[in-house]
Amino acid sequence: xxxxxxxxxxxxxxxxxxxxxxxxxxxxxxxxxxxxxxxxxxxxxxxxxxxxxxxxxxxxxxxxxxxxxxxxxxxxxxxxxxxxxxxxxxxxxxxxxxxxxxxxxxxxxxxxxxxxxxxxxxxxxxxxxxxxxxxxxxxxxxxxxxxxxxxxxxxxxxxxxxxxxxxxxxxxxxxxxxxxxxxxxxxxxxxxxxxxxxxxxxxxxxxxxxxxxxxxxxxxxxxxxxxxxxxxxxxxxxxxxxxxxxxxxxxxxxxxxxxxxxxxxxxxxxxxxxxxxxxxxxxxxxxxxxxxxxxxxxxxxxxxxxx
Numbered sequence: 001x002x003x004x005x006x007x008x009x010x011x012x013x014x015x016x017x018x019x020x021x022x023x024x025x026x027x028x029x030x031x032x033x034x035x036x037x038x039x040x041x042x043x044x045x046x047x048x049x050x051x052x053x054x055x056x057x058x059x060x061x062x063x064x065x066x067x068x069x070x071x072x073x074x075x076x077x078x079x080x081x082x083x084x085x086x087x088x089x090x091x092x093x094x095x096x097x098x099x100x101x102x103x104x105x106x107x108x109x110x111x112x113x114x115x116x117x118x119x120x121x122x123x124x125x126x127x128x129x130x131x132x133x134x135x136x137x138x139x140x141x142x143x144x145x146x147x148x149x150x151x152x153x154x155x156x157x158x159x160x161x162x163x164x165x166x167x168x169x170x171x172x173x174x175x176x177x178x179x180x181x182x183x184x185x186x187x188x189x190x191x192x193x194x195x196x197x198x199x200x201x202x203x204x205x206x207x208x209x210x211x212x213x214x215x216x217x218x219x220x221x222x223x224x225x226x227x228x229x230x231x232x233x234x235x236x237x238x239x240x241x242x243x244x245x246x247x248x249x250x251x252x253x254x255x256x257x258x259x260x261x262x263x264x265x266x267x268x269x270x271x272x273x274x275x276x277x278x279x280x281x282x283x284x285x286x287x288x289x290x291x292x293x294x295x296x297x298x299x300x301x302x303x304x305x306x307x
Contacts, residue, residue, distance in 0.1 A: 073091075
């Protein structure tokens with residue numbers, strides 16, 4: 001358990017229109033009392049008066065912070081959309097900060113997540129092969145010999161990174177077209193990569209660029225850190241979410257305490273971990289069929305919990 005008060009690493013909290021989730025985040029942050037807090041907030045969508053009220057309610061919550069904290073408010077006056085807001089907000093943060101811990105409003109961290117990030121941000125700050133530190137353990141029962149490991153695409157549900165890494169976030173459609181078929185070849189199955197490419201290009205059809213998909217593409221075959229236990233509870237599986245409207249099958253939101261005692265003796269990629277992730281989150285064929293039938297109104301809302 002972290003016993004240090006007044007956490008010195010800047011924390012970025014990305015919020016929108018869910019005040020109840022933000023209240024839980026503030027309760028957790030109060031335990032570590034961060035010295036500096038960046039609030040990245042999107043504006044309400046046009047014509048949604050109720051949403052405008054919710055956005056303002058979320059923003060007012062930060063006026064009641066009761067510890068000594070420098071707050072930087074990165075507020076959009078108009079709606080930018082989730083992906084553009086996150087990228088522009090992080091760009092602004094890293095104009096002045098060398099490192100940061102990043103949380104979206106629905107990603108509730110275990111208290112030990114912050115010390116985990118502090119230790120590893122310092123340890124790997126000058127290693128260009130390590131691009132970020134994830135707080136999520138996607139496969140609960142996957143065992144590793146140390147308190148954390150190195151792998152690919154370890155996730156941004158509660159994470160930390162450096163300016164030197166984030167500056168590589170960029171989007172170039174020509175680069176995408178030339179490299180997409182080689183992305184993670186030999187790490188994920190052909191089917192998994194095909195599905196990922198398909199999902200990306202569906203976003204493009206909607207004139208959207210999903211920030212986290214692009215981040216994975218930019219990181220490529222370089223490494224990120226994942227913990228030996230899950231440190232992040234995703235609370236955002238509901239109709240108000242941008243991307244996670246239905247709970248992911250196989251996802252276990254339970255968190256546990258992690259004290260960093262044992263470090264890997266060398267930086268070696270865990271190739272099995274992404275394969276275990278792929279195996280665990282592969283949606284069974286009949287579940288896909290039922291979801292499509294539900295989309296066409298074959299199933300009632302009361303059947304939703306069965307699949």
